[in-house]
Amino acid sequence: MEFVNTTVERSTVQLSKTDFESDQMVKWCPGCGAHAILNAVERVFPKIGYRKENFCIVSGIGCSSRFPYYVNTYGIHGIHGRAAAISTGVKISNPKLSVWMATGDGDSLAIGGNHFIHIIRRNVDVNILLFNNQIYGLTKGQYSPTTPMGKVTKSSPQGTIEHPFTVGELVMGAQGTFFARVPDNNINLMTEAMFEAARHDGTSIIEIMQNCVIFADKAHADITGKEMKDEAMLVVRNGEPMVFGKNHDKGLILRDTQLEVAVIGKDGITIDDILVHDQYNQDPGIQLMLAKLAPPNFPMIFGVIRSAMYPTYDDLVEEQIKYAKETSKIKNVDDLLNSGDTWEI
Amino acid sequence: MANKKRPVIEREDVVVKFVGDSGDGMQLSGTMFSDDAALVGNDMATFPDFPAEIRAPQNTVAGVSGFQVHIGSSKIYTTGDLVDVLVAMNPASLRANIKWAKKGATILTDTDSYDEKTIEKAGYKKDPLQDNSLDGFNVIKVPLTTLTKESLKELKIDNKTAERSKNMFALGILYYIFNRDLKPSFHYFEQKFKKKPELIEINKIVLQAGFNYAETMEAIKSVIQVAPAKMEKGRYRNITGNIGTAWGLLAASEKSGRPLFLGSYPITPATDILIELAKHKSLGAKVFQAEDEIAGICSAIGASYTGSMACTSTSGPGLSLKSEAIGLAVMTELPLIIVNVQRGGPSTGLPTKSEQSDLYQALFGRNGECPVIVLAASTSENCFYYAYMAAKLSLEHMTPTILLTDGYIGFGSALFRIPKMADMPPINPPLATANDPDYKPYKRNPETLARQWAIPGTEGLRHRIGGLEKEDITGAVSTDPMNHQLMTKLRAAKVEKVADFIPEQEIDGPKKGELLVVSWGGTYGAVHSAVQQMQKAGKQVSHAHFHYIMPLPKNTEKVLKSFKKIVVCELNSGQFVNFLRMKYPMPNICQYNKVQGLPFVISELTDKFNQLLEEK
DSSP: OOOSOOSSOBOSSOOOGGGGBOSSOOOSOTTOTHHHHHHHHHHHHHHHOBOGGGEEEEEOSSSGGGGGGGBSSEEEEOOTTOHHHHHHHHHHHOTTSEEEEEEEHHIIIIITHHHHHHHHHHTOSEEEEEEEOSSBTTTTSBOOTTSOTTOOBTTBTTOOOSOOOOHHHHHHHTTOSEEEEEETTOHHHHHHHHHHHHHSSSOEEEEEEOOBTTTBTTTTHHHHSTTTHHHHEEEOOTTSBOEESTTSOEEEEEETTEEEEEETTSTTOOGGGSOBOOTTOSOOHHHHHHHHOOTTTSOEEEEEEEEOOOOOHHHHHHHHHHHHHHHOSOOSHHHHHTSSSOEEO | OOOSSSOEEEOSEEEEEEEEETTSOHHHHHHHHHHHHHHHTOEEEEEEEOOSSSSOOTTSGGGEEEEEEEEESSOOOSSOSSEEEEEESSHHHHHHHGGGEEEEEEEEEEGGGOSHHHHHHTTOSSOTTTSSTTTTSEEEEEOHHHHHHHHTGGGTOOHHHHHHTHHHHHHHHHHHHTTOOSHHHHHHHHHHTTTOHHHHHHHHHHHHHHHHHHHTOSSOOOEEEOOOOOOOSSEEEEEEHHHHHHHHHHHHHHHHTOOEEEEEOOOTTTHHHHHHHHTOGGGTOEEEEOSSHHHHHHHHHHHHHTTOEEEEEEOHHHHHHHHHHHHHHHHHTOOEEEEEEEOBOSTTOBTTSOOOTTHHHHHHOSSSSOOOEEEEOOSTTTHHHHHHHHHHHHHHHTSEEEEEEEHHHHHOEEEEEOOOGGGSOOOOOOBOOTTOTTOOTBOBOTTTOOBOBOOTTOTTOOOEEESSOBOTBTOOBOOOHHHHHHHHHHHHHHHHHGGGGSOOOOOBSOSSEEEEEEEEGGGHHHHHHHHHHHHHTTOOEEEEEESEEESOOTTHHHHHHTEEEEEEEESSSSHHHHHHHHHSOOTTEEEEEOOSSSOOOHHHHHHHHHHHHHOO
């Protein structure tokens, strides 16, 4: 696959997973979905092929945010909710870095909601791994902005009374250019999405349906569980019809303005009637509909749902600086100090 | 321009204030008057005094906007306590400012603006021009609006456009009173209105008309001459404190070779720093207007980790929002320059007024033990130098630095002797070298206790840092109790070590004696002038003005102990005085405070100092 993103210097030697393993003890709970995400990242970084010194991982606070300590790259573990702001500074300051951000549903959608929507709106070239386990894990089990309505948690003993965010909807509402959704139990799908996120020049959000074994165990099991996934998950691929089901006999069609599930071979429906996925479409209309689909009436959509090309903030910063350097008479601080009205005494 | 008809009176210094409605162009008149004074060779200080609202209701006291200029033939330290010449464009501005007029001051006012409605709106019961309440002042009554329109009759422009230039008619009169040449202003119009040539003509005609009209006026008995000031040789310009701060940061970036990054959010009175730096992309400055104050500082921390000279600019409420992130910069031991242009607080407080009430916040306002370097600029012209020093110390000592200025010096302007970059002190950040086998993230230079700065992208230096407590030397995450104690001590010691690299505290006046006046930050002008006045009168008073607050200069205790009495003057309830008492417990430290959003006036200070000298 061709690489769109060319600002980051590539490695001259073939790197491997061991190049990215850190010497720190990984302290997530046994069975936590984060282990698989770490595994995926360590596998995909050598595949992406940048110099190992050009990766920089930024995080906020929460279980997800211990991530930088566990990968042998440059990294900074920030404060709660602010990873997107720190990442923005990292990328603007040095656009030659491949910036990755590890964050969670509490970190980015609650305390860091403002920074999250603004990094997306600006389209800063940062790859965001959003560990969505629908719970606050590190503070031991309070509900988060993605906890399903009515769920009993430690801070909602009678069930939550809040409408949860759908991450994809929020991302596209903020004019996101890249959105993928992956389960933590499918390492290939995770690495594929991460590779595509790296290729994409702009803010990439990968929502990882991650399992917290302690406080929200099996939160995603109804969708990503072994017995359920064939009927409850639809993995989209660009240019291919959107089919799912154990026998690959179901698919999505557009009837009037709504998506519908159709059965191939029933009511005259053929594979040609099934909607073909276009992740590169700049108009997010269908992509937004896809991001919102959920059981029981629909499968949940996985894979890269949107990846549209738009100018990035960091490229535009460089362009403006280049233009100013070429056209301004002020070339150094002595010029600046002596510019405008000055006089000799 | 020599004036033959009227006697010329030589004055050592004069304070002029232009006041009117927010839309009356008072800032422009004031700026032009002061630029012109600079050309004549006067020293000066200026201060714009405007309401928090952009366009408050017309003809009300709330909507009055002003610009004060203090010019002189010797060094000018303040914008002046009371005014000699007041230009008041309407009754409201007269009412709001008459209390600042000296006895016998000249008051120029637009009689066209006085009618029943405007007089009432201003809060007057009777017309102040008719009721003898201005007796004792030299009132120059001019129908400015009528005369301005008259002068533009031939141009056949609409009334509104014509009326809008009445500030230039007033300025023309003032130029006559101050014996000035109009040519520089003509030249200024030609530059400013390049794209609107009709405005060049209008302004020239009105300015000239005002000048000519003044020549014929009976009320003007004499003209004022302020001789050129004797100033150190060199190239000069006018500069506001906020622009000086912005330029000082640019200078430090160039000297250190680290590109400048500013992450900032608009807030009065600090916004001008953001605006100014955004203009200088040609110098490589990357300016990021963030979504909020927190993103401003956090983006700067990211940029600092990545090797930029990272800054964030704000005012008090914004500093509160940045507190947690300052802690992150302290823990990660990254350079970061935080500029706080103080205003009246708490909460939204007095956004456009000045105060020194954020000192505690700068010193202590964070969770955990979280020391940072704290500096304070003291004049509009030295904001440049202290911004430069804040950056130098932050970069060389790998620690966040807070630079305190305030709205008074930030908005105010003064003459600035242009330095040469070659003469600025060197800045050498402790960069780690590629593939250094001995590199450890928290290994320290024994002289400064600063760790090394390993820039992402550099070969062989991959490392992780963050807000969790770090193990000494390795920087690995550590919850070891003894390590935490050690690191707490090291972070404090690193900041204290800065005292080895800053100048000793100077004393203005005798090095020991009866009374030491202590001040810090933007009150320098008033306090210095008060002390100077008393010294001239033969009183035994000395003055120590602090720019370095955390750490304090090494000789601070010695300085304090050389005087029988110490008085610390601040525009707060006593924050620096308590800091000094904490560091150097002494019974003889007293204080003088004011929290009105206003600067000190010289007379209140001399009264206090005299009282202290008399008390036994």
